[in-house]
Amino acid sequence: KAGVTQTPRYLIKTRGQQVTLSCSPISGHRSVSWYQQTPGQGLQFLFEYFSETQRNKGNFPGRFSGRQFSNSRSEMNVSTLELGDSALYLCASSSGFNEKLFFGSGTQLSVL
Amino acid sequence: GENVEQHPSTLSVQEGDSAVIKCTYSDSASNYFPWYKQELGKRPQLIIDIRSNVGEKKDQRIAVTLNKTAKHFSLHITETQPEDSAVYFCAASTDGATNKLIFGTGTLLAIQP
Numbered sequence: 175k176a177g178v179t180q181t182p183r184y185l186i187k188t189r190g191q192q193v194t195l196s197c198s199p200i201s202g203h204r205s206v207s208w209y210q211q212t213p214g215q216g217l218q219f220l221f222e223y224f225s226e227t228q229r230n231k232g233n234f235p236g237r238f239s240g241r242q243f244s245n246s247r248s249e250m251n252v253s254t255l256e257l258g259d260s261a262l263y264l265c266a267s268s269s270g271f272n273e274k275l276f277f278g279s280g281t282q283l284s285v286l
Numbered sequence: 287g288e289n290v291e292q293h294p295s296t297l298s299v300q301e302g303d304s305a306v307i308k309c310t311y312s313d314s315a316s317n318y319f320p321w322y323k324q325e326l327g328k329r330p331q332l333i334i335d336i337r338s339n340v341g342e343k344k345d346q347r348i349a350v351t352l353n354k355t356a357k358h359f360s361l362h363i364t365e366t367q368p369e370d371s372a373v374y375f376c377a378a379s380t381d382g383a384t385n386k387l388i389f390g391t392g393t394l395l396a397i398q399p
Binding site for chain 1: 317318320322328329330331335375377379383384385386387388389390391392
């Protein structure tokens with residue numbers, strides 16, 4: 175089985191721009207979660223989707239949004255980028271709730 | 287609020303010795319506790335997990351213990367090897383209806399040859 179796939183691997187943007195990141199979960203997994211990883215704040219939960227519905231949301235501003243498609247693939251969008259948005263964005267998939275979470279390799283976003 | 291504290295932040299052990307990393311969680315409703323290993327530039331990988339109805343779980347050289355009363359859980363690695371060098375993260379679930387995990391701040395484990 176293929177693992178969690180995230181694209182692109184690297185992104186460089188400037189302040190004020192917007193960005194869309196993509197995640198394809200493990201086949202059969204319907205839950206997709208997004209996390210932000212930074213050296214200072216560690217791994218922080220952004221949101222989770224299950225069957226195209228947002229199940230939970232972390233403490234991030236409204237500039238961070240996401241969605242999930244009928245094939246379980248998910249995208250997250252960050253609008254009006256700020257320097258502090260520079261981070262590794264990790265996607266994780268799971269077969270259900272309170273089950274093992276498998277991470278993708280992440281998208282490294284740099285905001286200049 | 288929900289919080290997971292992890293100690294130590296760095297740990298250096300001699301090859302062959304044991305390593306122990308400890309975490310404390312705040313939400314008494316947490317019932318799932320995974321541990322992830324992240325090598326430099328790579329994805330976090332699940333190495334072991336434990337649920338609240340179990341006190342201990344072992345997988346070869348790795349073991350996890352859970353004390354629900356004290357809200358502590360620990361990772362034990364025995365007979366450490368150079369390939370164990372990585373950052374280790376503990377995490378705790380927040381509720382059974384989602385997959386939201388609260389992560390500890392990580393432990394950089396260095397195995398000295």
